[in-house]
Amino acid sequence: MVWAPLDLLVDLENSVMDYETAHHILLTQGQVPAADPNQFLMRLQTGRPPVPGQVTTILLALKVIFEELREVPTLDRDLANALYQLAGDSRRWYDQGRQQGLDWPPLLDEDLQRIAIAVRSIFADTWHNA
Numbered sequence: 249m250v251w252a253p254l255d256l257l258v259d260l261e262n263s264v265m266d267y268e269t270a271h272h273i274l275l276t277q278g279q280v281p282a283a284d285p286n287q288f289l290m291r292l293q294t295g296r297p298p299v300p301g302q303v304t305t306i307l308l309a310l311k312v313i314f315e316e317l318r319e320v321p322t323l324d325r326d327l328a329n330a331l332y333q334l335a336g337d338s339r340r341w342y343d344q345g346r347q348q349g350l351d352w353p354p355l356l357d358e359d360l361q362r363i364a365i366a367v368r369s370i371f372a373d374t375w376h377n378a
């Protein structure tokens with residue numbers, strides 16, 4: 249299984265991201281199970297907040313994927329699965345954590361909404377703003 253080291257996630261915040269890198273990040277951060285305990289969905293599933301910069305990197309990767317796949321009629325199955333899990337599972341584990349009394353970071357709810365909107369935009373081939 250491929251994975252993205254945390255230093256890659258943090259370094260990409262301040263640089264330009266290409267399609268291959270964005271694709272790699274979304275596949276590694278958006279699939280469970282994951283070998284890396286610091287992977288985005290694994291952190292949420294285990295009741296831990298994202299690593300600083302992790303959501304920003306995911307949102308940037310989603311925007312790059314959207315731009316590169318505009319008007320492309322089909323999506324790679326692995327990418328579609330990662331997108332689906334990023335949008336759905338992140339919300340599910342956030343809500344489950346809240347029900348268990350976890351104190352999530354204050355902006356995580358909005359960040360998850362932004363992720364879901366970006367994923368919807370990729371599937372719809374039309375960018376939606378929050």
